[in-house]
Amino acid sequence: MTLAVAGTLMQTPAPDQFTVTDAVVEVDATGAIVAVHDRSTPEGAAAGRAALDAAAERVELAPGTFLMPGMVDLHVHAPQWPQLGTGLDLPLERWLFEYTFPLEARYADTGFAAAVWDDLVPTLLAHGTTTAVYHSSNHLEATTALARTCARHGQRALVGRVAMDHPSGTPEWYRDATASEGVDASAASIEAVEALASPLVEPIITPRFAPACTDALLEGLGELAESTGARTQTHCAESDWHCGYALDRFGTTDPAALDRFGLVRPRTVLAHADHLTTDDMALVSGQRAGVAHCPLSNAYFANAVFRVRRALAANVRVGLGTDIAGGARPGLLAMCQDAVTVSRMLEDGVDPALGAAERGVPASRIDTATAFWLATAGGAAVVDLPVGLIEPGRRFDAIAVRADRPGGTIRLWDGFDDEARIFEKVVRLAADDDISHVWVDGASVKP
Amino acid sequence: MTLAVAGTLMQTPAPDQFTVTDAVVEVDATGAIVAVHDRSTPEGAAAGRAALDAAAERVELAPGTFLMPGMVDLHVHAPQWPQLGTGLDLPLERWLFEYTFPLEARYADTGFAAAVWDDLVPTLLAHGTTTAVYHSSNHLEATTALARTCARHGQRALVGRVAMDHPSGTPEWYRDATASEGVDASAASIEAVEALASPLVEPIITPRFAPACTDALLEGLGELAESTGARTQTHCAESDWHCGYALDRFGTTDPAALDRFGLVRPRTVLAHADHLTTDDMALVSGQRAGVAHCPLSNAYFANAVFRVRRALAANVRVGLGTDIAGGARPGLLAMCQDAVTVSRMLEDGVDPALGAAERGVPASRIDTATAFWLATAGGAAVVDLPVGLIEPGRRFDAIAVRADRPGGTIRLWDGFDDEARIFEKVVRLAADDDISHVWVDGASVKP
Numbered sequence: 068m069t070l071a072v073a074g075t076l077m078q079t080p081a082p083d084q085f086t087v088t089d090a091v092v093e094v095d096a097t098g099a100i101v102a103v104h105d106r107s108t109p110e111g112a113a114a115g116r117a118a119l120d121a122a123a124e125r126v127e128l129a130p131g132t133f134l135m136p137g138m139v140d141l142h143v144h145a146p147q148w149p150q151l152g153t154g155l156d157l158p159l160e161r162w163l164f165e166y167t168f169p170l171e172a173r174y175a176d177t178g179f180a181a182a183v184w185d186d187l188v189p190t191l192l193a194h195g196t197t198t199a200v201y202h203s204s205n206h207l208e209a210t211t212a213l214a215r216t217c218a219r220h221g222q223r224a225l226v227g228r229v230a231m232d233h234p235s236g237t238p239e240w241y242r243d244a245t246a247s248e249g250v251d252a253s254a255a256s257i258e259a260v261e262a263l264a265s266p267l268v269e270p271i272i273t274p275r276f277a278p279a280c281t282d283a284l285l286e287g288l289g290e291l292a293e294s295t296g297a298r299t300q301t302h303c304a305e306s307d308w309h310c311g312y313a314l315d316r317f318g319t320t321d322p323a324a325l326d327r328f329g330l331v332r333p334r335t336v337l338a339h340a341d342h343l344t345t346d347d348m349a350l351v352s353g354q355r356a357g358v359a360h361c362p363l364s365n366a367y368f369a370n371a372v373f374r375v376r377r378a379l380a381a382n383v384r385v386g387l388g389t390d391i392a393g394g395a396r397p398g399l400l401a402m403c404q405d406a407v408t409v410s411r412m413l414e415d416g417v418d419p420a421l422g423a424a425e426r427g428v429p430a431s432r433i434d435t436a437t438a439f440w441l442a443t444a445g446g447a448a449v450v451d452l453p454v455g456l457i458e459p460g461r462r463f464d465a466i467a468v469r470a471d472r473p474g475g476t477i478r479l480w481d482g483f484d485d486e487a488r489i490f491e492k493v494v495r496l497a498a499d500d501d502i503s504h505v506w507v508d509g510a511s512v513k514p
Numbered sequence: 515m516t517l518a519v520a521g522t523l524m525q526t527p528a529p530d531q532f533t534v535t536d537a538v539v540e541v542d543a544t545g546a547i548v549a550v551h552d553r554s555t556p557e558g559a560a561a562g563r564a565a566l567d568a569a570a571e572r573v574e575l576a577p578g579t580f581l582m583p584g585m586v587d588l589h590v591h592a593p594q595w596p597q598l599g600t601g602l603d604l605p606l607e608r609w610l611f612e613y614t615f616p617l618e619a620r621y622a623d624t625g626f627a628a629a630v631w632d633d634l635v636p637t638l639l640a641h642g643t644t645t646a647v648y649h650s651s652n653h654l655e656a657t658t659a660l661a662r663t664c665a666r667h668g669q670r671a672l673v674g675r676v677a678m679d680h681p682s683g684t685p686e687w688y689r690d691a692t693a694s695e696g697v698d699a700s701a702a703s704i705e706a707v708e709a710l711a712s713p714l715v716e717p718i719i720t721p722r723f724a725p726a727c728t729d730a731l732l733e734g735l736g737e738l739a740e741s742t743g744a745r746t747q748t749h750c751a752e753s754d755w756h757c758g759y760a761l762d763r764f765g766t767t768d769p770a771a772l773d774r775f776g777l778v779r780p781r782t783v784l785a786h787a788d789h790l791t792t793d794d795m796a797l798v799s800g801q802r803a804g805v806a807h808c809p810l811s812n813a814y815f816a817n818a819v820f821r822v823r824r825a826l827a828a829n830v831r832v833g834l835g836t837d838i839a840g841g842a843r844p845g846l847l848a849m850c851q852d853a854v855t856v857s858r859m860l861e862d863g864v865d866p867a868l869g870a871a872e873r874g875v876p877a878s879r880i881d882t883a884t885a886f887w888l889a890t891a892g893g894a895a896v897v898d899l900p901v902g903l904i905e906p907g908r909r910f911d912a913i914a915v916r917a918d919r920p921g922g923t924i925r926l927w928d929g930f931d932d933e934a935r936i937f938e939k940v941v942r943l944a945a946d947d948d949i950s951h952v953w954v955d956g957a958s959v960k961p
Contacts, residue, residue, distance in 0.1 A: 149927045152942035153935045155854065156881040170930075190923065307870045342866045366855045371866035371873065395851070395942050397923055404842070405855075407602065408813045412856070413864045418875050419789045419818035423754045426818065428865050434603040474947065476637065476844055480596045483617075488600045495599035495842050498945060500921065 070094040070509055071118045074128030074467065076103070077490050078136050078457055079440035082379060082433070087486045090134070091115030093122070094463040098509030102459055131471040131479065132503060133493055135439075136455050137197025137464035138399040139446030141359035142300075142338045142388025145213055146171045146180075146204045148187045152395040159306060159368040164238065167392075171204045171229075172241040180209035184216040189514035191222065194398030194499045197464040197507045198223040198446070198454055200300060200336055200359070200388075202273055205229045205243060207252055211259040218265035221512035223464060225450060227273030227300055228256035230288060236278040246283035250291060257297050267508060269298070271336075276302035277324060278312050289329025298450065299330055300359075303337035307370045310342045322347040331356045334451045338388060341365055341373035348381040357384030357449030360441060362405040364393030372413040375406070375433050375441070386446025387438070403438035403494050435491045467504035468497045475501045517541040517956055518565045521575030521914065523550070524937050525583050525904055526887035529826060529880070534933045537581070538562030540569070541910040545956030549906055578918040578926065579950060580940055582886075583902050584644025584911035585846040586893030588806035589747075589785045589835025592660055593618045593627075593651045595634045599842040606753060606815040611685065614839075618651045618676075619688040627656035631663040636961035638669065641845030641946045644911040644954045645670040645894070645901055647747060647783055647806070647835075649720055652676045652690060654699055658706040665712035668959035670911060672897060674720030674747055675703035677735060683725040693730035697738060704744050714955060716745070718783075723749035724771060725759050736776025745897065746777055747806075750784035754817045757789045769794040778803045781898045785835060788812055788820035795828040804831030804896030807888060809852040811840030819860040822853070822880050822888070833893025834885070850885035850941050882938045914951035915944045922948045 076090040091114075093102040104115035119125045128134060147167060154166040174180045191199055199217070201224060203210035210228040217224035230253050232243040243249035253272055260270035274280045274288050292299045304310055304321040313321035322343065325331050335356035343351065351358065360373045378385050387402045388394070396402065410433045416426025447455030454464040470477040470493055477496045479489060505513040523537040538551040538561075551562035566572050575581060594614060601613040621627045638646055646664070648671060650657035657675040664671035677700050679690040690696030700719055707717035721727045721735050739746045751757055751768040760768035769790065772778050782803035790798065798805065807820045825832050834849045835841070843849065857880045863873025894902030901911040917924040917940055924943045926936060952960040
């Protein structure tokens, strides 16, 4: 069934750049975008009219509602959803062992898992997350169920069973018993997700992070990635402790160590990565891997701010992640706000006792357009999915945001707000309740 | 008319401390809290039952809905409401001259002012802001209208006409023509607000900040504060530029300069103040003035993070401010999240190129309880209003927050969330739509 959507399209084809188009988007029966007609020209207006007339389904957005690309959340710990908002005054080690691991261990209970997935996935869709890259738990059944839930609710997703076997970095009641069991279960999870044959959901190989994995497990998962071609994800160079650990154990930086195991590959998602050195950035860029920048979670657990501008200048692919539950705001519009905020804090520094020149890192700030680009096209490029922009050849993953919902906080004032201000207000102020439409692969999936 | 409210009361009597009580709150006909009955004891349960039976109006909150003190926003620029969310990638000087001053100048139009006030005040009430400390514009009529709007919607408020006359710090099209005109208009505004005879609304003397005011204006306003006893507010030591300006012009820190003009007084609200020196903190504490900590706005315009822990240790009164529109999240629950987040960033630092020991300021982090205390009891103490805690002798300014709204993001899981986690989830995750009840002075005022 073909679809045509008419309205004001706002999107970000590149960092620092946003465009506004009075558009009709034409979508074919497979969910692919066939054309974007610009109604500001007579030809475009006519073609748009024709597309609307021909479409089996047409949506004409009201003035004050804006069509935008759906967002790509590169880092979601699905099993941590029940702990969202808690324990965020703790250091990472305590947070993991007191909150996170005991919770994740509960997903051996498939009924519990099903209840959580069935709440999480539609909630993220409602927040405009049309693609999510999930860490599941280390349970095969729960992980397959998560993939099935995404397919059922119509969310595009990469779903990874977490592998972790290190006797000192994990609790004995929540780990793979041996490296080979971890590799075998990862392979089985790839097969189980692929067996769903969903056009939306793919597997992703997921060693939790080097401190939770033995060399044998890391090596086995690198080989699995090579043999299957599946994507990979892991936490990378997240904190001082994490970096120091890698240096002690491997004698090198964390990304260099991961690379030795074949785990820095094209389409690899490296979560956090805020401590990347210049050499690390060259490695990540050269391998065509990318970074899930998690601005809010990093404030809690990463000891520093990811240098977005420097990474982009080094040709590192970068997108955004909520890092649920380390980041306790479940949508990427919120992360756009936070990405801008922490970039300003990186630029200016934090300690008033220091002089201005010693305090920050000049030229670190990003604007709202760059943040939204990270949340859409940037993230799509990291995982190499044809989404993140509304343009011919990509899939129609999109949202519509109302700027005029009673009870909302977006306010547009006639004669006062130009396009740049409208875009900034929508990205910075929209709540999930302002998102009126959500499409994935051309299908309406708003819960 | 008497009121009794029954439910689970969560509040923060002191920093780092939260309490949970199964309570019946008894409110007299004037809006004062008469008793808080703790139903966990047989006597308290009986007294609570009796209070409910005797009350003219009773509210029994459902399980999963939590009674909390209303919040005190110490710093709101009311006329900046239409620009919320915009221009936040600009430096302060451009933001003021390109966005803020042109907008504020429009409040000469009383019809425009009325439309904005009538939108802003109920929106803030809906976000749980039961007390707001407002900077209005420099227009007498618009300022009186703002006070009238607060009284009509039932919001407790301090309303200040902004005084600013400095020829180089303000545009000629938006300033007081002379210092004496600024003082006279400030005096007239005090009288106009007091003439409303509202029990909820009081005036506050409001020199914008030293760079926008001549010595004669600052001196005149200090004398006005002394002669009238009215509260005062101003921006203080907000940015590197602001501090350097004070040093150049006055040969001293900004707070010390303000103090010379008699503008650091009991109940004075010093907005931002993130660059206070140790001596400044002693001055502010000794004068019984206080700080409006604006964690989000400070990330944009203040060049550093306010050191909450150090200020509290120095006996400085501290509360929270949104700094609308510098802070583009219009409620204080959001500011609680941000206050915790920026305190973590102050503790850990931001620049990954620095060693951990050189990067941050140890022992700076605050927890969620401290943040909520700042938003309630802390802010109430700054302005010396009998609110911020639900206890006998204070006014009944309160909110109720639903943790179970369909479409909300708070999730409580049986057998998993203890009281500390519930409190943290509610404060960190509640959206304005989760706030089911708002009372000010014993009256229900939810829009």
